[in-house]
Amino acid sequence: MNTEYHVWHSPNLGREMPLEVYGHAGKPLLIFPCAGGRFFEAEDFGMIHALRDFIGTGKIQVFTVDSLDHESWLAHWKWPGDRAWRHEQYDRYIVQEVAPFIRQHSGWAGKFMATGNSLGAYHAANSLFRHPDWFDVTIALSGLYSPHHFVGEYRDEHVYFNFPLLYLSNLDDPAYLEQFRQSRIIVCVGQGAWEEIPLAETRALEGVLWALDVPAWFDYWGYDVNHDWPWWRRQLPYFLSMLAL
Numbered sequence: 255m256n257t258e259y260h261v262w263h264s265p266n267l268g269r270e271m272p273l274e275v276y277g278h279a280g281k282p283l284l285i286f287p288c289a290g291g292r293f294f295e296a297e298d299f300g301m302i303h304a305l306r307d308f309i310g311t312g313k314i315q316v317f318t319v320d321s322l323d324h325e326s327w328l329a330h331w332k333w334p335g336d337r338a339w340r341h342e343q344y345d346r347y348i349v350q351e352v353a354p355f356i357r358q359h360s361g362w363a364g365k366f367m368a369t370g371n372s373l374g375a376y377h378a379a380n381s382l383f384r385h386p387d388w389f390d391v392t393i394a395l396s397g398l399y400s401p402h403h404f405v406g407e408y409r410d411e412h413v414y415f416n417f418p419l420l421y422l423s424n425l426d427d428p429a430y431l432e433q434f435r436q437s438r439i440i441v442c443v444g445q446g447a448w449e450e451i452p453l454a455e456t457r458a459l460e461g462v463l464w465a466l467d468v469p470a471w472f473d474y475w476g477y478d479v480n481h482d483w484p485w486w487r488r489q490l491p492y493f494l495s496m497l498a499l
Contacts, residue, residue, distance in 0.1 A: 255302075255309055260355070266347040273319045273352065275359065276302055279312035281499055282356045284348075284389075286370035286377035290323045304487040305494070313499040314367070315360050319352060323373060327404040334405035338412035345416065348381060353388045367391035371486040372452075373398065379441070379459075383418050386433035393440045393493045395486050396452045399459050403451070419455065422462045431466060439463070439470035440493050444479025452481065 261272040273293050283305075287295040296302050296318045308314045326341035356366060368378040368389050375397025382392040400419040401409075414420050425431065443449055443456040453474070460472040473493075479485050 255306065262351075264347050264351055266343050266350060267322065271320055271347065271351075273317055273355075275315065275317055276305075277309040277312070277315040279360075280308070280314040281364070281391075282360050282362050282366040283314045283316050283494075284352070284356065284366055284368045284378075284381070285316060285318045286368070286374035286381075287318070287321045288371060289321070289373035290328055291321050291374070293318045293320045299483045300487055301483075301490065304491050308491070308494055308499070314494070315362075317352070317356055319348070321373070321377070322347075327373075334408035334413070335410055337405060338410060338416065341416055342412045345380075345384065349385050349388060353385075365390035367393070369393040369395070369490060370397075371395040371483075371490075372481065375441075375452075379418055379439075380416060382437060382439065383422060383434070384415070386430060386437060390433075390437040391440075391497065392437070393442070393490060395442050395489050396444065396449060396481050397441070397455070398452060399455045419458055419462065422459075422466065425466065431468065434463075434466070434468045438497060439468070440473070440496075441470060442473040442475065442489050442493065444475045444481065444485055445477045446480040448481035449479070 255276060256278045258275040261270055264271045285296045309316060322344040326337050326344060329337050366389050368381045370378040375394035376399060378392045379394040379397060382389040401413050401417045405413055441456055441459060443452045445453055463470045
């Protein structure tokens with residue numbers, strides 16, 4: 255398997271940001287790590303191995319990035335507005351730096367896929383909903399989609415426009431809605447240990463998309479399915495196998 259390490263100084267973040275590339279061809283898949291995770295997490299926890307058939311046959315090319323969660327939503331010692339602004343800078347890093355890098359490096363002319371589990375699922379879903387010009391597939395596993403757990407009742411524009419359960423409810427732009435309807439939106443959650451909050455927020459997101467008439471696949475796995483890597487390693491290959499790659 256072709257593996258490459260890249261790093262550059264991000265003008266949006268003011269620091270060096272590394273990423274890893276796996277594979278030689280195929281539709282790009284951007285993997286966000288779990289809360290506060292690193293770009294090598296997908297490999298360390300066996301996700302790259304679980305995707306080896308898709309990567310090796312050139313169906314997908316995987317790009318894994320660092321998170322900045324400990325400087326944004328998880329930085330509870332900061333004023334909430336500063337946390338939200340730091341995340342907004344991270345979002346700009348993704349769309350102004352990482353996405354163009356993926357385009358140039360892969361040569362892929364179409365849109366990309368985004369995935370992640372736990373807080374990574376939030377990043378993956380938010381990337382498609384905010385930037386359907388770059389992404390047309392999201393596979394969000396065991397995610398959180400509201401700001402309550404991060405900033406409580408605090409709201410400003412950077413909080414509002416970065417949590418799908420806030421901005422989607424009021425979205426009426428036909429250009430965005432049409433792009434959503436042409437996308438593949440897959441949201442999965444288990445019903446076992448540590449999935450109580452992701453389960454509730456997944457059901458809430460399903461209701462919002464239903465009200466917008468946006469088709470999406472919401473898949474609720476069993477009561478033995480926990481918020482943990484062994485299940486995510488099964489879920490992501492399963493959903494990728496359902497896509498026409």
